[in-house]
Structure formats: structure tokens, C-alpha cells
Amino acid sequence: MAMPSAEELNLLHANICKALGDPKRIQLLYLLHEEPRHVSALADHLDVPQPTVSRHLAILRERALVTTERDGALVVYSLADQSIVAVLDSMRQILRDILDRQADVIL
Amino acid sequence: MAMPSAEELNLLHANICKALGDPKRIQLLYLLHEEPRHVSALADHLDVPQPTVSRHLAILRERALVTTERDGALVVYSLADQSIVAVLDSMRQILRDILDRQADVIL
DNA sequence: TTTAGTTATTCGGATATCCGAATATCCATA
DNA sequence: TATGGATATTCGGATATCCGAATAACTAAA
Numbered sequence: 001m002a003m004p005s006a007e008e009l010n011l012l013h014a015n016i017c018k019a020l021g022d023p024k025r026i027q028l029l030y031l032l033h034e035e036p037r038h039v040s041a042l043a044d045h046l047d048v049p050q051p052t053v054s055r056h057l058a059i060l061r062e063r064a065l066v067t068t069e070r071d072g073a074l075v076v077y078s079l080a081d082q083s084i085v086a087v088l089d090s091m092r093q094i095l096r097d098i099l100d101r102q103a104d105v106i107l
Numbered sequence: 108m109a110m111p112s113a114e115e116l117n118l119l120h121a122n123i124c125k126a127l128g129d130p131k132r133i134q135l136l137y138l139l140h141e142e143p144r145h146v147s148a149l150a151d152h153l154d155v156p157q158p159t160v161s162r163h164l165a166i167l168r169e170r171a172l173v174t175t176e177r178d179g180a181l182v183v184y185s186l187a188d189q190s191i192v193a194v195l196d197s198m199r200q201i202l203r204d205i206l207d208r209q210a211d212v213i214l
Numbered sequence: 215t216t217t218a219g220t221t222a223t224t225c226g227g228a229t230a231t232c233c234g235a236a237t238a239t240c241c242a243t244a
Numbered sequence: 245t246a247t248g249g250a251t252a253t254t255c256g257g258a259t260a261t262c263c264g265a266a267t268a269a270c271t272a273a274a
Contacts, residue, residue, distance in 0.1 A: 003208065006127070008128040012202055013195070018128035023117040025122070039251055043243090052233065054252055064205045073241050073250050081204060087197045094188050095119055098171045099111065101187075129262090148220055157264065161222055180220050180271045 019063045024048065025056050032066060033085040038074040059087060126170045131155065132163050133195065139173060140192040145181040 004012065020026060024046060029038060031045055043053040057077060060066045079085070089106045111119065127133060131153060138144060138152055150160040164184060167173045174187045184193070 007130070009199070009202070010133055012206075013133055014128050014130045016198055016202060017124050017133070018231095021121050021125035021128050023114070023121045026117055026120055035188050040249095043137060049234075050251070051235085055233085058252075059272060064209055070241085073177070075240095075250095080206060080208075080269080083197070084201060085165055087194055087201065090190070090197065091115070091193045092120055094191060094194065097188060099119075104170055147219090156264075157221070158223080158265085158267095162263085165222075177271085180218095182221060 015062055016065070019059050019065060020088070021089060022056065025060060026050075028053070028056060028060065029065070029079065029084060032077055032079045033082065036069075036076050036078040038071070038076050040074075042077065123170055123172070126166055126172060127165065127195070131159075132167060134194060135160070135163060135167065136172070136186065136191060139184055139186045140189065143176075143183050143185040145178070145183050147181075149184070 013069070020029075023052045023075065027046055028042060031042060039046075039053055040050055043050045046053060057066065061068065065080055065084060066077050069078070127136075134153055138149060144152075145161070146160055146164065147157055150157045153160060162190060164173065168175065172187055172191060173184050176183045176185070
């Protein structure tokens with residue numbers, strides 16, 4: 001993947017968007033923006049079972065959106081690139097504008 | 108949907124990301140950023156059957172990311188909010204940074 | 215009102231994603 | 245090396261998404 005073609009880049013781009021396309025994963029990224037956290041702390045914050053969080057984290061990890069570091073028995077997750085939350089914030093602003101303009105948006 | 112809860116907002120947010128999570132739809136948004144275009148023009152540019160483009164456009168339309176205007180027999184699509192491409196560009200930059208750092212990213 | 219051109223929808227099967235539950239793996243400590 | 249806590253993975257069925265093909269719906273012009 002030294003020089004991805006425009007087509008490959010679009011595919012990777014879409015895969016990142018797909019990784020963001022889940023409410024739990026969005027919350028995970030915002031939580032990790034506050035501070036690095038280990039898995040069970042994230043599971044507590046999201047109030048979902050630990051295996052579910054681990055699967056979501058694996059998806060973010062495969063896309064290289066988060067990184068991991070071992071701390072004894074814990075695995076601490078961090079954002080690979082803090083600017084991902086800026087992207088999420090921009091999208092949220094667009095969403096607010098859309099909601100202001102019209103209300104018949106698919107839930 | 109006057110005052111969406113944080114949870115609802117996350118869901119809408121994820122739905123927008125999901126709408127972006129397809130290479131064809133990303134290309135559609137970039138094409139519409141260049142200029143408003145009608146359906147068959149978009150189909151030609153993407154080299155996919157017209158019904159496929161219409162279905163992708165419907166997904167973007169349901170999320171209010173694009174708007175339509177009739178011009179005789181044609182239906183002209185436009186970006187509802189031009190800043191969506193800024194978001195896509197930011198994501199693309201993050202993607203480039205990721206690719207620069209490591210190569211084992213899921214295709 | 216017929217015809218031709220443009221766009222939207224439906225149907226079907228293949229594929230992908232989701233989650234709960236169970237379990238495997240890894241690590242530190244005793 | 246045995247134990248317990250933390251994390252990752254696998255399996256299964258339900259659900260969602262994808263695309264090609266066929267067709268329906270709409271528009272303008274004859």
C-alpha cells in the first residue's frame with residue numbers, strides 16, 4: 001500500500017466512515033478523547049458488556065483509529081489521531097444544521 | 108425532534124457516518140461538490156447502472172445530505188451543505204496520516 | 215394520448231453486520 | 245504452576261445492506 005490508487009483510497013475512506021457508523025463507537029471515540037482508558041472502564045461508561053466493547057474496539061483498532069498499550073493486566077486504548085474528534089464535531093454541526101432546516105430525517 | 112437527546116443525536120450522527128460509508132456515495136458527494144448534476148450524469152461519471160445511483164442518492168437524500176430540484180425530465184442533485192466535503196477531506200487527511208504511519212489497515 | 219427519455223422503486227439472493235452467550239487467551243500474583 | 249482478573253475471540257441467529265434485473269412512475273413533446 002505504498003501508493004494507493006484513488007479507488008483504493010475511496011475504499012479505505014469508506015471503511016473509516018463505516019467504522020464511525022455506530023453510536024457506541026462514536027461514544028468510544030469521544031470517551032477516548034477525554035483521556036486514554038482501559039477496556040472495562042469503557043464498558044462501564046457505555047453500560048454494555050465487555051465483549052461487546054472489545055469487538056467495537058477491535059473495529060476501531062483494525063482501522064488504526066485507536067492504539068493500545070498494555071499496563072499490566074489492563075489494555076489502555078488511546079486515540080491514534082486526536083483530530084478524528086474534530087471531524088466528528090464538524091459532522092455533528094452539519095447534523096444540527098440539517099435538523100434546524102428540516103425534521104424528516106431518518107432515525 | 109425539537110430537542111434530540113444526546114442518545115438520539117448519537118444515533119443520527121452514526122446514520123450520517125453510515126451514509127458516508129460507501130465508496131460510491133463518497134464519490135457522489137465529491138461530484139456534487141464540483142457542481143449540481145442530474146442522475147444519469149452521475150451514473151455516467153461513476154460508471155454504474157442508473158438504478159444503483161438512484162438508490163445511493165436516495166440514501167443521501169433520506170439523511171438530508173443532498174437536495175433535489177426538477178429540471179424538466181431531469182432531477183438535479185446538489186449538496187445540501189457544502190461543508191460535508193470539508194469533513195470528507197479532513198477524514199482523508201487522517202487516512203493519509205494513518206497510511207503513513209502503518210500499513211496493516213483493513214481494506 | 216401515445217411515445218421516448220429520465221428517474222425511482224421493488225424483488226431476490228448474496229453478503230455483511232450486529233449482539234448475546236460461551237469461551238479462549240493473556241497477565242500478574244501467590 | 246495454579247488462580248483470578250482483564251481482555252479477546254468465536255459461534256449462532258437475527259437483522260441490515262448490497263447489487264442486478266425488471267419494472268413502475270414521472271415528464272416533455274409529438
